[in-house]
Amino acid sequence: MQQPLQARMVERLQALATAEGYTLTALPGVRLLRSNRPLARTPVLYDPGIVIVCQGVKRGYLGGQVYQYDAQHYLAVSVPVPFTMETEATAEEPLLAIYLHLDLQMAADLVLELDGRVDAAPAQAQSMxxxxxxxxxxxxxxxxxxxxGDPLEAAVLGPARVRELYYRVLxxxxxxxxREALAMRGRFGRIGKVLRHIHGAYATxxxxxxxxxxxxxSVPTFHAHFRDITGTSPMQYVKSTRLHQARLLMLRQGITAEAAGLAVGYASPSQFNREFKRLFGLPPAAEVARMRRSFALPPAPVDAAYVSSH
Incomplete structure (x- = not known):
């Protein structure tokens, strides 16, 4: 049985997200999601953000761990991580969720404001x-x-509401x-810098x-820290980033698999097709058809440095 606050959240989301797939809002970094059907395990690449599920269940699998986000839990992602995700939803009880792309400047400013005012017990930075x-x-x-629900309120009060949510998370x-992840200190900060470099130069x-x-x-130390933070090796991460980006290019621009492979840095179409099928389980054309058939196309990410395929 839904609690009063959750029931009201679901009611508002039902009214705002009437069509299946993503609904853009008056706030560039905020979009709504509705899914009337379950989604089997599929590889995704989340960019930094907050995912709040008000109805239904999402479940992520990364590095042997399971991350469930539902009406009782939200997901926070501090650096882009590739993992496997599945969704529980039905036409009678669709998945209803909010996705907030992380405004790194707003988050950093809030971290500075909170410094010294909240429990400063040591905490290990986490990617998810x-x-x-x-x-x-x-x-x-x-x-x-x-x-x-009101365009004027969204324009005037929306940024403050988003900041309030960041405060709750932090x-x-x-x-x-x-907070430790956003501070980008130590090994986490150095790996985070590399992730930004990869997302800006994956085609090179x-x-x-x-x-x-x-x-x-050193290479051995880098390998160990990179895997600890992202759940994968550096070159597997590069490959995953390229393939996710290629899938989005085919979806958004309707280009061929060969053109998409070249655009993300593959010189060999056969290698691209082989590695694409290994990651997604289907050849490029079949995977794009599946995505169009089973789920709505996500809009382009706000921060072009990252790729998002929720």
Whole structure:
């Protein structure tokens, strides 16, 4: 049975997200999601952000861990990570969710403002966190949804509502881990710098030695820290980024697999087709048809440095 706050959140989302797929809002970094059907496990690449599920269930699998985000938990992602995701939804009870692309400047400013004012117990930075939805967080989500229903309120009050949600995340159960991740200190910060470099230059020739030098680490140390943070090796991450980007190019621009492969840095069409099928389980044309048939196309990410395929 839904609690009163959750029921009101679902009611507002039902009214705002009437069509299946993504619904853009008056706030560039905020979009709504509705899915009337389940989605089997599929590879995704999340860019930094917050995913709040008000009805239905999403489940992510990364590095042997399961991250569930549903009406009781939200997901926070501090750096782009490739993982496998599945969705539970039906036509009678569709998945209803909010996705907030992380405004790194707003988040960093808030971290500075919170410095010294909240529990500063040591916390290890994490790339992905599933945290409990406390009543205060639900109330903040509801206020944002109510604001999005009015264009003037969304324009004037929307940014403050988003900032309020960031505050809830940064002071919540795993706020310390998120604040530490956003501070980009130590090994996490150096790997984060490399991830940004990869997302800005994935179509160029990238070698592990150069990426390790970018992080200021030896190759073995870089490998270990990179895998610890992203759940994969550096070159597998580069390959995954290229393939996710190629899939989005084919979806958004209708280009051929060969053109998409060339655009993301593959010289050999046969190698691109082989590695694409290995990641997604289908050849490029069949995977694009499946995506069009089974789910709505996500809009282009706000921050071009990252690729998002939720």
């Amino acid at each position: 966190m599933s945290s409990p939805m406390q009543p205060a967080m639900q109330a903040s989500v509801l206020r944002l949804l109510e604001t999005l 002071t919540g159960a795993q706020g310390g881990a998120m 020739a990238l070698e592990v030695e150069g990426l390790a030098a970018e992080a200021g680490m």
